[in-house]
Amino acid sequence: MTAGGPAGEVPSRSKRADAQRNREAVLTAAAAVFVTAGVDAPIRRIAAEAGVGMATIYRHFPTRADLVTAVYQHQIEACAEAGPHLLADADSPLDALHQWIDLFVDFLVTKHGLADALQSDSDRFTALHAYFLDRLLPVCAHLLDAAVEAGDITPGTQPYELMRGIGNLCIGRDNDPRYDPRRLVALLLQGLRRSSTA
Amino acid sequence: MTAGGPAGEVPSRSKRADAQRNREAVLTAAAAVFVTAGVDAPIRRIAAEAGVGMATIYRHFPTRADLVTAVYQHQIEACAEAGPHLLADADSPLDALHQWIDLFVDFLVTKHGLADALQSDSDRFTALHAYFLDRLLPVCAHLLDAAVEAGDITPGTQPYELMRGIGNLCIGRDNDPRYDPRRLVALLLQGLRRSSTA
DNA sequence: GCTGAAACGGAACGCTGCTCCATTTAGTAT
């Protein structure tokens, strides 16, 4: 019951001050290194950048997925929270879905290697995959349902499948002028539209 | 001058017999290992399976892409050759495109990690990427052009982008019942259709 | 200050890709 003491309301407190500081240093360093070397950057590199030992990183973030998740948590949250907002403001549910997916795609393509990691068949990133799903799948499902209900798109598409499809389309070398994920995502969404012949 | 001897007409000859044998052994072993461990399987493993040293593999196949290419060459060729054949037999160019893409997708999804390798941003597989493009891009372009000319789909889609998109959709853990690349590829093709409102 | 425990750092281990070179072996000329 722990009457008056810290009961763990704020999860990031109740640790030693230096541990807190190091945690922040690691997050900052990781964010910087991820930009240039991708989310697969060597732990040693991040540790050096942060001025800590490797064990410190492993202690704070047991798996790489935990580190990546922590680095991008705010942006993932922002994307999740944008969903209902867009639905309220857009001209149609389909518009809202489009705009939300644009946000999602922008997020993925600007994070070097993130889309790759999300779909990696390695077990290293399962937790990251799970976090994305927990946070964004309901949002996507809601938008999808709204668009179906409005009669804009055909029913039957599973949100999970759609999100993975979009994520997959974002995989690949950056800055290839011949390949723009956005165009293919647009094509995919076009395929979702309710055809007039149906 | 080497009057009567082999002059090198057949490129895979003109090597010592043991080298030929080892080359075949490596290909067989690699094919077997790829099935269970994916195209990223350690060279040591393939060497052990083939009963040769690692250097032998590197000598015959300088890069991993060369090895993977050699292992799947016949299937890639078959896929390439099927294109014109399908176009001649199918009811419509769009049908032919569909069937050909089905072939392509089947090929990718049954080769563990191949789709991942094709889009990997690592330089290890650039040659593989190039080979796929050299061989299959013209076929895809031809089918696409025919479908556009028949008025079945809207013009403007680049064959390269389409192929990469399809390849990307095939990436991921095998046997996930919630994600079937075929459904998304179908959706993508649906998006290519000429809409009656255009 | 003193002390116990939390936190730390980097050496160490295992696995992998790739290279280098002493040794073996196939093919040929005698």
Next chain:
DNA sequence: ATACTAAATGGAGCAGCGTTCCGTTTCAGC
């Protein structure tokens, strides 16, 4: 049949990476 040469071989060796382990340092409460 034998000897010779160049092709071919194999595995030790090096470097980079993820992950763990443990002796040492540092914080925080008394």
